[in-house]
Amino acid sequence: MKNSGQVKYRRSMLSRFGFNFYDIFVYAFCILFALVCVYPMWYVFVASITPYDEYIKGGLMLWPRGVDFQYYISIFNTRSFLNSLWISVSKTVLATVLSVLVTSTMAYAVSKSHVRGMKVINALVVFNLFFTGGLIPQYILYQDLHLLRSYWVMVIPGALNITYFIIMRNYFTYSVPKDLEEAARLDGCTDVGVFFKIVLPVSRPMVAAVTLFIAVINWNDYYNYMMFISNKTNLQPFAWILRRMLTDKSLMNTVRNGAVGLGLELPPPMALRMATIICAMLPIMCVYPFLQKHFTSGITLGAVKE
Amino acid sequence: MTSKFKRAVSAVAALAMAAALLASCGGSSSSGAGSAAASGSTAGAATNADRETVHIRFTQFGNNMDDVEGMENDPIKKAIEDAVNIELEYDTGSEGFVDRMQNELYTGGAAELLQTFGETDKLTSWVEEGLVTNLSEIVNAEPERYPTLYKIMNSDEYKMYNKLYTGDENAAYAIYSISAFAQPSYAGVPAYNTAILDEVNGGEVPATVEEFIAYTEACAQAGYVGWWPRNDKLTNWTEIDRTIASPQGTTIMPPKTDAWDGFVLSGELGTDTEHWTLATTSEESKAVVEQLHQMYEAGALDSGIGVKGDFDDAYADFGAGRLASANFGFGYATQYKDFYNTAWAATNSDAQPDDLTLGTAPTSDGSYAQTYTTGTWVGYHYFIPTTCEYPDRVLDLVEFIASQEGQDLIFNTTDYAFRADQGADYWDPINAAYGYGDGRCKYTWFTCMFSGTEYQVNFTDNDWWTAVSNPTDWSSEWLSEQDKALVDYAQGVLDGFTDSCVTQLPAYYNMIALPTEASEIRTKLCDITNEYLTQMIGGQMDIETGWAEYQAEYERNGAAELETMVNEAIATARETYGS
Numbered sequence: 001m002k003n004s005g006q007v008k009y010r011r012s013m014l015s016r017f018g019f020n021f022y023d024i025f026v027y028a029f030c031i032l033f034a035l036v037c038v039y040p041m042w043y044v045f046v047a048s049i050t051p052y053d054e055y056i057k058g059g060l061m062l063w064p065r066g067v068d069f070q071y072y073i074s075i076f077n078t079r080s081f082l083n084s085l086w087i088s089v090s091k092t093v094l095a096t097v098l099s100v101l102v103t104s105t106m107a108y109a110v111s112k113s114h115v116r117g118m119k120v121i122n123a124l125v126v127f128n129l130f131f132t133g134g135l136i137p138q139y140i141l142y143q144d145l146h147l148l149r150s151y152w153v154m155v156i157p158g159a160l161n162i163t164y165f166i167i168m169r170n171y172f173t174y175s176v177p178k179d180l181e182e183a184a185r186l187d188g189c190t191d192v193g194v195f196f197k198i199v200l201p202v203s204r205p206m207v208a209a210v211t212l213f214i215a216v217i218n219w220n221d222y223y224n225y226m227m228f229i230s231n232k233t234n235l236q237p238f239a240w241i242l243r244r245m246l247t248d249k250s251l252m253n254t255v256r257n258g259a260v261g262l263g264l265e266l267p268p269p270m271a272l273r274m275a276t277i278i279c280a281m282l283p284i285m286c287v288y289p290f291l292q293k294h295f296t297s298g299i300t301l302g303a304v305k306e
Numbered sequence: 307m308t309s310k311f312k313r314a315v316s317a318v319a320a321l322a323m324a325a326a327l328l329a330s331c332g333g334s335s336s337s338g339a340g341s342a343a344a345s346g347s348t349a350g351a352a353t354n355a356d357r358e359t360v361h362i363r364f365t366q367f368g369n370n371m372d373d374v375e376g377m378e379n380d381p382i383k384k385a386i387e388d389a390v391n392i393e394l395e396y397d398t399g400s401e402g403f404v405d406r407m408q409n410e411l412y413t414g415g416a417a418e419l420l421q422t423f424g425e426t427d428k429l430t431s432w433v434e435e436g437l438v439t440n441l442s443e444i445v446n447a448e449p450e451r452y453p454t455l456y457k458i459m460n461s462d463e464y465k466m467y468n469k470l471y472t473g474d475e476n477a478a479y480a481i482y483s484i485s486a487f488a489q490p491s492y493a494g495v496p497a498y499n500t501a502i503l504d505e506v507n508g509g510e511v512p513a514t515v516e517e518f519i520a521y522t523e524a525c526a527q528a529g530y531v532g533w534w535p536r537n538d539k540l541t542n543w544t545e546i547d548r549t550i551a552s553p554q555g556t557t558i559m560p561p562k563t564d565a566w567d568g569f570v571l572s573g574e575l576g577t578d579t580e581h582w583t584l585a586t587t588s589e590e591s592k593a594v595v596e597q598l599h600q601m602y603e604a605g606a607l608d609s610g611i612g613v614k615g616d617f618d619d620a621y622a623d624f625g626a627g628r629l630a631s632a633n634f635g636f637g638y639a640t641q642y643k644d645f646y647n648t649a650w651a652a653t654n655s656d657a658q659p660d661d662l663t664l665g666t667a668p669t670s671d672g673s674y675a676q677t678y679t680t681g682t683w684v685g686y687h688y689f690i691p692t693t694c695e696y697p698d699r700v701l702d703l704v705e706f707i708a709s710q711e712g713q714d715l716i717f718n719t720t721d722y723a724f725r726a727d728q729g730a731d732y733w734d735p736i737n738a739a740y741g742y743g744d745g746r747c748k749y750t751w752f753t754c755m756f757s758g759t760e761y762q763v764n765f766t767d768n769d770w771w772t773a774v775s776n777p778t779d780w781s782s783e784w785l786s787e788q789d790k791a792l793v794d795y796a797q798g799v800l801d802g803f804t805d806s807c808v809t810q811l812p813a814y815y816n817m818i819a820l821p822t823e824a825s826e827i828r829t830k831l832c833d834i835t836n837e838y839l840t841q842m843i844g845g846q847m848d849i850e851t852g853w854a855e856y857q858a859e860y861e862r863n864g865a866a867e868l869e870t871m872v873n874e875a876i877a878t879a880r881e882t883y884g885s
Contacts, residue, residue, distance in 0.1 A: 079372075079374065079375075080372045080374075135405075135409060136409055136412055136413055139410070143413060143414075148415065226402040227405070227406055227409070230397065230398075230399045230402075230406060231371065231395075231396065231399070233371045233372060234374060247401065248401075249615075250368070250369075250370035251370070252618055253370075254370065266653055268618075269615065269622060270618075270619055270622065
């Protein structure tokens with residue numbers, strides 16, 4: 001009796017308001033979680049445009065207490081920043097395109113395990129996921145390839161991403177209907193044609209997701225610059241500039257002195273850091289909306305009649 | 307017919323390949339021999355202008371290369387290149403720099419002239435592995451080509467360092483850069499915001515540790531933050547130690563830089579009775595940590611300590627008038643001047659020198675904090691890797707930098723340094739050689755090659771040790787009237803107690819060589835201190851229960867062994883070099 005009463009109550013709440021307590025909990029949890037994720041970013045943004053006199057008053061900052069873009073002006077008048085933005089954008093685009101192309105084509109080829117030698121290639125690639133040569137062999141290899149202290153050391157070495165290679169290989173093996181490929185071949189399509197005209201289009205959600213992840217990796221990468229380039233100031237990626245703004249007072253001094261040279265007040269380091277963080281986040285955040293439309297499911301639903 | 311033709315073509319091709327191979331081998335060997343012969347045969351009579359132009363990459367930690375235009379138009383670099391007939395490439399970095407240098411060295415891609423932090427174990431292992439060039443061998447073969455280096459490397463003191471590092475006093479594998487200040491430098495002297503000092507304490511400077519703590523707590527109650535000691539995000543304990551712990555006869559320092567860091571001296575210095583006891587985890591240190599925790603809780607010690615940066619965030623807070631006192635190495639007058647300009651005057655357009663007050667080193671029961679120093683210490687080592695094809699030419703560069711002409715060029719750059727519209731204390735990074743932008747009037751490369759403190763050395767009139775231990779600090783020459791007044795004021799205050807704060811160690815303390823295992827133990831103990839003290843001061847760990855764990859961690863990781871090693875190493879140095 002008690003159980004049926006509860007069921008009756010739930011039904012009536014759902015039927016009367018269109019939601020029940022479970023829905024409220026889920027929504028509340030999601031909103032809270034979203035706030036926990038979003039607020040730090042929002043705080044950084046607010047701090048980056050709030051005049052410092054207001055900022056140091058402290059307290060919870062939900063809205064900017066005044067708007068002042070002087071920190072952004074200081075940053076964009078520093079040559080290293082603009083140059084590093086260009087380096088980051090170009091290397092992210094190039095490295096991502098190259099990486100998606102190399103990784104997907106190789107993953108597709110290796111997914112054809114009936115082809116002789118593919119299992120060996122697969123094993124060799126996966127082996128590298130667990131065991132690497134280490135930094136010094138890597139350094140020697142780059143040296144022999146004349147990649148050291150060159151722009152291309154930030155682009156070429158990441159061309160094959162093993163983690164996404166495995167994901168792509170499995171997707172091509174298990175999620176792309178073989179009948180689609182066979183149908184294309186019957187219509188006279190070559191292997192290359194099948195991959196680019198049939199397999200890639202039907203794998204669009206997966207490729208879009210992988211592209212996004214690889215782009216983020218490349219955007220955030222400063223390790224290759226730090227270890228293999230380092231003294232070419234004109235090749236600094238933005239992630240490295242951000243890192244330096246957080247840890248290296250020499251760059252901070254350059255920006256602050258530059259601001260004074262522009263006739264601005266000497267900007268406080270904390271505010272400059274906040275503005276730099278926003279500058280580092282915005283370009284890569286712009287990529288998300290362009291890829292959003294590809295995150296659709298069921299592309300292959302109904303493609304093959306069983 | 308066809309087969310004969312094929313054989314003939316094959317034979318011709320094989321002969322051509324063999325000839326090409328021989329030619330290429332001969333070519334490379336002859337060029338190598340040629341350069342060697344050139345360096346040998348032209349010795350003495352030849353000048354740098356007659357020698358081949360080579361590319362030299364020079365690495366130096368922590369420089370700034372962001373001013374691309376300034377670097378491209380650097381007149382001093384050009385002057386060096388012209389004088390030595392070389393192409394110079396500068397290389398720097400901070401994060402990852404040391405690893406990169408090591409990788410490059412091990413993979414054969416090292417810079418022609420590279421810098422390290424003067425670590426004994428690194429020098430020794432690199433020599434053993436044949437990675438670095440024996441410099442004295444080249445220098446001694448051509449004394450007339452390297453007169454300054456010859457003089458340096460054949461001095462008794464230089465040979466003593468050779469012996470210390472490799473056991474062979476005649477083999478110098480590095481240029482040893484020795485650090486020395488013009489005046490004693492020590493920590494533990496706070497500077498005060500005068501307005502807050504007046505408001506909270508009637509303008510009276512705290513004289514004792516107890517007064518200082520009470521003052522910072524009173525500031526917190528008045529709505530200010532009491533104190534910011536430079537701390538490098540709670541990994542550098544020197545200022546806290548010298549201000550609070552050391553006057554009370556103990557230390558919270560972990561064994562870190564100097565062999566005696568973290569130790570307290572008993573017995574008489576320079577005799578068999580001298581003994582150093584590791585005091586970081588002593589009961590006296592526990593009492594100090596409790597004091598620090600209470601200060602933290604009360605807002606007397608900035609709550610952002612460990613999170614905020616020293617030279618930017620803390621400076622900004624001080625400039626904004628939120629901090630009542632700060633420590634940033636004011637046991638050296640020039641640093642007080644720099645602090646006034648950077649932390650205060652930069653953000654307060656109507657700043658006046660008396661806005662700040664330099665305090666005194668706090669005492670406890672009449673005792674001052676003790677800074678033990680030899681007055682000199684090894685700053686850096688400079689190496690030429692064995693993969694370098696022209697070490698003789700790199701030594702030409704080093705010889706030039708060591709010469710009077712080279713030293714004048716680097717340190718005496720008045721014509722390049724000033725911008726009239728900014729005043730004499732402003733280093734212009736565009737029209738002049740690029741620099742730190744912090745008012746230092748000198749070049750930023752090669753400056754610590756002989757003097758680790760970046761002062762000019764005079765090898766013309768002095769032997770190596772006299773020159774490097776008595777460098778010339780030109781910085782006061784470039785100062786404005788106000789800056790001079792600030793330095794004089796600070797020096798006047800410091801002179802009142804410097805002698806009580808600094809204890810000169812016998813020279814043999816420079817020759818202390820700890821075993822390799824000591825380095826590992828020190829690193830571990832340092833990490834333990836950073837972990838435990840940070841938590842105990844910040845209140846994340848209960849001091850009563852945590853201290854026993856802290857002591858146990860120290861013992862588990864070799865504290866007792868380290869104490870023995872330090873005392874044995876000091877005894878050995880005393881017996882070997884004490885006379």
